[in-house]
Amino acid sequence: xxxxxxxxxxxxxxxxxxxxxxxxxxxxxxxxxxxxxxxxxxxxxxxxxxxxxxxxxxxxxxxxxxxxxxxxxxxxxxxxxxxxxxxxxxxxxxxxxxxxxxxxxxxxxxxxxxxxxxxxxxxxxxxxxxxxxxxxxxxxxxxxxxxxxxxxx
Amino acid sequence: xxxxxxxxxxxxxxxxxxxxxxxxxxxxxxxxxxxxxxxxxxxxxxxxxxxxxxxxxxxxxxxxxxxxxxxxxxxxxxxxxxxxxxxxxxxxxxxxxxxxxxxxxxxxxxxxxxxxxxxxxxxxxxxxxxxxxxxxxxxxxxxxxxxxxxxxxxxxxxxxxxxxxxxxxxxxxxxxxxxxxxxxxxxxxxxxxxxxxxxxxxxxxxxxxxxxxxxxxxxxxxxxxxxxxxxxxxxxxxxxxxxxxxxxxxxxxxxxxxxxxxxxxxxxxxxxxxxxxxxxxxxxxxxxxxxxxxxxxxxxxxxx
Ligand SMILES: [Zn+2]
Numbered sequence: 001x002x003x004x005x006x007x008x009x010x011x012x013x014x015x016x017x018x019x020x021x022x023x024x025x026x027x028x029x030x031x032x033x034x035x036x037x038x039x040x041x042x043x044x045x046x047x048x049x050x051x052x053x054x055x056x057x058x059x060x061x062x063x064x065x066x067x068x069x070x071x072x073x074x075x076x077x078x079x080x081x082x083x084x085x086x087x088x089x090x091x092x093x094x095x096x097x098x099x100x101x102x103x104x105x106x107x108x109x110x111x112x113x114x115x116x117x118x119x120x121x122x123x124x125x126x127x128x129x130x131x132x133x134x135x136x137x138x139x140x141x142x143x144x145x146x147x148x149x150x151x152x153x
Numbered sequence: 154x155x156x157x158x159x160x161x162x163x164x165x166x167x168x169x170x171x172x173x174x175x176x177x178x179x180x181x182x183x184x185x186x187x188x189x190x191x192x193x194x195x196x197x198x199x200x201x202x203x204x205x206x207x208x209x210x211x212x213x214x215x216x217x218x219x220x221x222x223x224x225x226x227x228x229x230x231x232x233x234x235x236x237x238x239x240x241x242x243x244x245x246x247x248x249x250x251x252x253x254x255x256x257x258x259x260x261x262x263x264x265x266x267x268x269x270x271x272x273x274x275x276x277x278x279x280x281x282x283x284x285x286x287x288x289x290x291x292x293x294x295x296x297x298x299x300x301x302x303x304x305x306x307x308x309x310x311x312x313x314x315x316x317x318x319x320x321x322x323x324x325x326x327x328x329x330x331x332x333x334x335x336x337x338x339x340x341x342x343x344x345x346x347x348x349x350x351x352x353x354x355x356x357x358x359x360x361x362x363x364x365x366x367x368x369x370x371x372x373x374x375x376x377x378x379x380x381x382x383x384x385x386x387x388x389x390x391x392x393x394x395x396x397x398x399x400x401x402x403x404x405x406x407x408x409x410x411x412x413x414x415x416x417x418x419x420x421x422x423x424x425x426x427x428x429x430x431x432x433x434x435x436x437x438x439x440x441x442x443x444x445x446x447x448x449x450x451x452x453x454x455x456x457x
Contacts, residue, residue, distance in 0.1 A: 111260060113258070113259055113260050113280050113281065114259065114260050114261050115239075115257075115259040115260065115261035115262045115264075115265045115279075116261065118239075118259060119236075119238060120238050120239055120240050120265060121238065121240050122240070122265050122268075129348075134345065134348075135261070136261075136264070137260065137261025137264050137265060138259075138260035138261040138280070138282060139260070139261075139282070139345040140260075140343075140345060141344045141345050141348055
């Protein structure tokens with residue numbers, strides 16, 4: 001199989017996340033909780049030439065559609081990404097990401113002194129800013145390495 | 154969340170601040186005259202961090218209004234020690250009280266408790282977060298001594314962890330105040346506070362040397378630099394020395410400069426300053442009672 005074929009080969013059903021900012025594919029896998037042990041068939045393209053972006057990453061996950069929480073977090077680290085839901089080898093739905101106003105229960109707060117990191121009955125809640133997110137409880141602003149704080153199981 | 158919880162100084166509009174300060178002035182004029190205002194009112198004090206003075210100032214305020222306070226004793230002797238969550242503790246104590254006061258070492262603790270309780274909650278300090286009742290007494294003191302508009306204020310010391318600083322800076326954005334922040338590089342304002350000040354249109358000016366700005370100040374608000382922030386004792390000594398003030402430092406200050414400090418101080422302000430007209434920190438501490446009376450009066454009015 002040529003390199004070209006690998007990149008464009010179609011999957012019967014699942015999700016293709018395209019136009020991921022180059023270098024973010026592994027973080028996308030982290031958001032989806034894919035570590036190679038969950039049994040899904042996953043193809044990853046990194047630094048694939050792209051007319052629109054110069055270079056981009058692509059992630060294809062077979063037999064899986066994404067939850068809204070996953071889509072919300074994806075939008076934070078890969079705002080230009082498009083999500084193609086594949087059924088019967090065809091693109092059944094194409095979704096562009098929209099940044100949510102807030103994300104609840106998906107990121108953990110990097111501030112160790114934040115009440116959300118204690119054993120309290122409270123979910124994390126982050127406001128989405130233009131260039132980062134902000135904890136609703138301790139107000140810490142996170143701009144870099146958002147993917148490090150993903151609490152999605 | 155109830156809208157009469159006081160969690161952060163950001164909630165306070167200029168009108169809110171002015172109405173509390175005006176009321177505080179009435180209580181300040183004759184604190185003993187209001188002993189029948191809130192008879193039977195019980196204030197629940199949830200102090201998860203020792204703070205004898207803040208706690209006593211709330212106790213005094215509620216007693217001056219004719220009410221009483223209950224507290225949970227020391228954390229060591231309470232159910233918290235047995236691993237009960239803060240949310241549960243607060244939900245139990247709210248059954249005993251008409252309003253709650255919370256001091257907690259974790260940032261965001263007051264916001265969380267506010268989501269669980271149905272009686273008004275006052276945040277009396279949450280980690281490095283907020284301390285809005287301190288801010289109101291600071292503003293009261295500033296208004297009495299320098300006025301709140303056309304004000305040039307310098308805020309100096311540990312600006313990174315100092316919750317009194319964060320709350321004061323937010324509240325001052327309601328007024329025509331030029332704010333200057335003076336600190337060592339390692340203790341500058343946190344990103345989140347700078348973000349809010351910027352959003353509110355305030356000009357944030359940061360300095361590492363007090364000398365640069367001292368001659369133009371009407372108010373100098375000094376805070377404590379905590380030893381435990383520095384891994385190295387020598388580094389602490391050096392910085393603490395540089396950000397302390399004495400009579401020599403104040404030579405270039407305006408004659409009517411007001412020097413404030415939330416207390417306790419260690420050696421940020423030399424005792425020789427105490428006897429000058431600059432010193433306003435003991436008056437500031439005294440103002441805690443009338444200001445907290447005014448706040449409690451406002452919250453408890455809704456009870457009847
Ligand atoms: Zn937080």
